[in-house]
Each structure stands twice: as C-alpha cells, then as structure tokens.
C-alpha cells in the first residue's frame with residue numbers, strides 16, 4: 074500500500090514521472106518571472122522618489138537616473154515575459170509527458186487486472202479518474218508548483234527589502250497579511266471546518282450519482298409509474314446539498330469577508346503606522362520616502378498571498394484524487410503462468426470449485442459456486458441451466474479468470490488455467506455475453522476486433538452469425554460506423570455481431586452466456602444452423618434459460634444456489650424426474666398457457 078499520509082504534491086510526482094532537469098529549469102524560469110513581476114513596483118517607487126527629492130530639495134531632476142530605473146522597469150518586464158513563456162512551455166511539456174506516461178501506466182495496469190474488475194460498475198469511476206483526476210494533476214505540475222515557488226520567492230524578496238528599510242512598517246504589512254492568511258485558512262482548518270468541507274463534497278458526489286441514475290432509469294420510472302417517488306428522493310438530496318452549502322456559506326462568508334477586508338485595508342494599516350511614525354519624527358524626508366515605497370510596493374504582496382491560499386484549496390481536493398488513482402494502481406493483477414495456448418480441441422474440467430463474491434472472512438457470505446465438479450470433454454456441447462442466481466454465469470466467468478476460485482481447480486486441455494499466460498487463456502476461450510458492447514467503429518472492425526483478417530473471413534463469420542444481410546443493408550455496408558454516433562443496432566443484431574466475433578476468433582472453447590436471448594425464434598434456428606458448422610470440433614459451454622435450446626447438448630449441468638444438482642443428457646434428466654424435469658415441465662406449461670391465451674412471448 075502507498076503512504077496516503079504523505080504530502081499530496083509529493084504523491085503527484087511519485088505517481089507521474091517528470092524529467093527532473095527540464096522540470097527544475099521550467100519551475101525556476103516561472104518562479105523568476107513571478108519574482109521579476111515585483112521589480113516594477115520598486116523601480117516606479119525609485120522614479121517617483123527622484124522627482125520628489127528634486128522638488129523637496131529644489132534641485133534639478135537627475136534624468137540619467139530616471140532613465141536607468143525606467144530601463145530596469147522595461148527590462149524586468151521583458152525578461153519576465155520571456156522567462157514566463159519559457160517556464161510555462163517547459164512546465165506544460167513536462168506535465169503533458171507526465172500525464173501521458175501516467176495514463177499509459179494506468180491503461181497497461183488495467184489491461185492486466187482481472188476481468189472481474191470491469192463487472193463491478195467501475196467504468197464510471199475509472200472514466201472520472203482518467204479524465205478529471207489526471208487533468209487536475211496537470212494543474213499541479215504545470216502551474217501550482219512554479220506559482221508557489223514564485224510566490225514564496227517574491228514574498229521573501231519583499232520581506233528582505235521591507236525589513237531592511239523600515240521594521241515597523243514591514244511588521245505592519247506582514248502582520249496584516251499573516252492575519253489574512255490565517256483567517257482564510259481557518260475556514261477549512263480544524264475538525265469542524267474539515268467536517269463541513271467533507272460533508273459538502275460527499276453530498277455533491279451523492280447528488281451527481283443520483284442525477285445520473287435518475288436520468289438513466291427515467292424510462293423504467295415512467296413505465297412503472299414511480300417518477301414522483303424518484304423525484305422525491307432526488308428532491309431530498311437536492312435539499313440536503315443545499316443545506317450543506319448553507320452551513321458551508323455560514324462558516325466561510327464572514328471569514329472570506331474578514332480576509333478580503335484585511336487584504337484591501339493593508340494600505341490603510343500602513344498609513345496608520347506611517348502617520349504615527351511621522352508624528353514621532355516630524356519632517357523626516359527619509360521616512361516619508363519609505364512610507365511612499367511601502368504604499369507602492371505593499372500591494373505586490375497580495376497576489377502571492379492569494380496564490381498560497383488557492384494552493385491550499387487545491388491541495389485538499391488533490392489528496393482525495395490521488396487516493397482514487399492510487400486505489401487503481403495498487404490493485405494487484407492476478408499472477409499468471411507461462412503456458413502457451415493449447416493446440417486443437419480441448420476439454421474443460423471443474424474440480425470441486427468453490428467461489429464467493431464476498432470476502433472469505435464474512436460469516437454471512439453466500440457461495441456463488443459451492444464444490445462444483447463438471448467434466449466437459451473436448452469437442453462436446455455442454456449446457457449450464459438452472460434457476461436464476463444459481464451460479465451459471467459465475468462458472469463461465471471463472472473459466473476465463475474474471476476472478477480466481479477460492480478452492481478447487483479448473484483445467485483446460487489438462488492444465489490448470491492459472492498455469493496459462495493471460496494471453497494464452499484469452500486465445501483459448503471465446504465469450505459471447507447477453508449484453509454486448511458495440512464499439513464506435515465500422516461493422517468490419519467490430520467483428521475483426523483489430524485482428525489481421527481478410528474481408529472474406531469477416532464475411533464468412535458474419536454469414537454464419539446471420540448478420541451479413543443486415544450489415545449489407547446499411548448505407549456503407551461493412552464500412553458503416555456502428556455504436557455511439559453511428560448506426561444503432563437492436564439487441565438481437567448486437568448479439569449476432571458478438572457471435573460473429575467469437576466465430577472469427579476461432580478459439581477451441583466457446584462460452585455462450587444467454588447469447589441468443591434477444592434473438593427471435595426464426596433467426597435462432599437459422600443462427601444455430603450457421604454456427605453448427607463453425608462450432609464443429611470446438612468445446613461449447615452454453616448458458617441458457619430456454620431449455621428447448623439445449624436439448625441436443627451432450628451433457629446438461631443443472632446448478633441451483635451454487636450447487637450442482639444433477640447432470641446428464643436431456644432424456645436422462647427427464648427420466649430422473651428431478652430439478653431439470655421440473656423446470657422443463659414449468660417451461661412447457663408456460664408455453665401451453667401462452668398458446669391458449671393466443672399469445673406467445675417466446
């Protein structure tokens with residue numbers, strides 16, 4: 074585990090690599106440019122002082138001195154612009170390299186995580202992390218660090234200048250600024266401040282999530298007549314969020330008011346101290362000049378102070394964001410073996426497999442698979458059936474190592490699946506899920522999935538999966554863009570694209586998880602005929618609810634509550650008069666009832 078107590082900025086640089094030489098150069102340039110931004114305040118004071126001294130002493134103005142200070146003013150502004158541009162360019166270049174490097178690292182890391190990571194509703198969080206959190210790191214690397222160094226440098230230089238000239242005036246200005254900083258900081262400091270800030274953030278996140286869910290589930294909510302209930306829940310959250318904002322504003326408004334008043338009044342405080350000093354030393358021209366300098370240079374201290382305050386606010390959010398990024402980077406990929414993909418037809422063996430989605434220490438956990446043993450010979454057609462929640466999909470997913478089983482073993486081609494490299498296992502198993510993801514790419518690319526295959530091969534798979542005809546009916550045939558922003562597919566069409574992908578992958582094991590759930594009876598028959606030839610010789614594991622679709626299976630495994638209740642052929646299981654026979658009669662009953670009613674929902 075990473076040390077989350079470490080300074081958030083250090084964590085950014087530990088997570089995202091910046092070339093040290095370039096970055097230090099960039100930060101130095103930017104910091105120097107901030108320092109130079111204070112120079113004109115001083116040079117303008119020197120010019121005014123030349124004119125005032127001449128007028129007070131009745132002497133001629135030393136125009137050469139004026140020109141020197143004017144030259145320094147222009148020179149410092151010009152040098153500041155060049156340094157600022159160079160620094161900004163270098164810091165941004167480092168930031169974008171660092172972010173590129175981090176994004177690639179996260180992508181590679183995610184590619185090595187078990188597939189189960191993606192089934193737990195993580196996609197939204199990962200998307201947020203890849204976009205928002207990493208973008209915020211750009212702020213820190215490209216802007217904040219150099220701004221803070223610059224602000225610190227400028228404040229230090231001004232402090233040296235002011236304290237060397239007049240200690241009471243310098244104390245006045247720095248005491249006022251320190252007071253403003255502490256007041257501002259107190260808005261979020263302390264237990265109460267932290268709690269208010271945390272509550273507000275939590276409530277805003279909760280509200281975002283509720284709004285997304287409300288919008289996504291609007292169809293169901295309207296159809297099932299509960300939009301008011303959903304809106305009421307949302308209203309409750311909006312009100313809660315508003316109350317958190319009120320509490321927050323109640324706390325920060327007077328604090329911000331005091332902070333602003335103090336920063337704006339810095340000149341007034343200076344004047345008060347200056348007047349007292351002048352009262353004590355009337356007619357002291359040197360003191361008058363010093364007071365003038367403080368009045369001109371004083372405002373230069375405000376902007377670096379603002380930088381420090383804003384940086385404090387950024388830091389609070391940064392820590393949370395770094396925790397999210399570290400949370401993903403800390404996830405350990407499953408260890409993998411080195412065995413290559415097996416050649417030819419392969420069998421599958423589940424030996425006493427147990428698995429739960431809950432932690433092993435949880436005494437109330439439910440076993441998704443409980444000591445399941447299944448032998449599926451090479452080239453056979455096996456089916457997994459049973460009541461909902463029985464563990465069918467879990468069994469299919471364990472075969473592709475979405476997760477690792479808790480006990481027992483699964484072997485493919487006689488070797489434990491943990492002994493294969495991930496790539497070899499992925500080459501061995503093709504999956505078709507009930508929910509298919511269609512990429513915003515052409516129909517050809519959606520089937521080929523970045524493999525080097527010919528048009529003829531893609532068409533052959535598409536014909537077998539019964540999608541060739543509907544693809545040809547699209548405006549650009551196989552070049553038609555599908556998915557988001559492209560041609561929308563029906564659920565059945567999307568599933569047939571997924572079947573074409575699996576056929577083209579030509580893996581020795583094919584797992585079909587409710588792969589034809591959206592296919593109508595007529596198309597299912599045609600699809601089966603098309604697939605039969607291509608699936609010939611492969612080991613097929615079909616997960617199905619519609620029992621008539623798996624009657625031909627060489628072996629049917631019936632799972633209930635994670636346990637294997639029975640197995641055998643359709644005929645043998647009917648003879649047993651057990652769970653399968655019961656499920657079969659219920660399905661027949663349902664169909665007869667639908668026929669009597671004159672409707673068919675199959």
Ligand SMILES: Nc1ncnc2c1ncn2[C@@H]1O[C@H](COP(=O)(O)OP(=O)(O)OP(=O)(O)O)[C@@H](O)[C@H]1O
Pocket residue numbers: 192193430439441459460461462463464465466467468
């Ligand atoms: N990602 C998950 N996280 C936590 N629990 C899960 C997850 N997926 C499934 N489960 C639980 O594991 C058990 C088995 O689920 P599984 O999806 O394997 O059953 P199934 O037989 O395929 O069900 P169905 O026929 O309804 O698809 C169920 O109790 C389910 O709630």
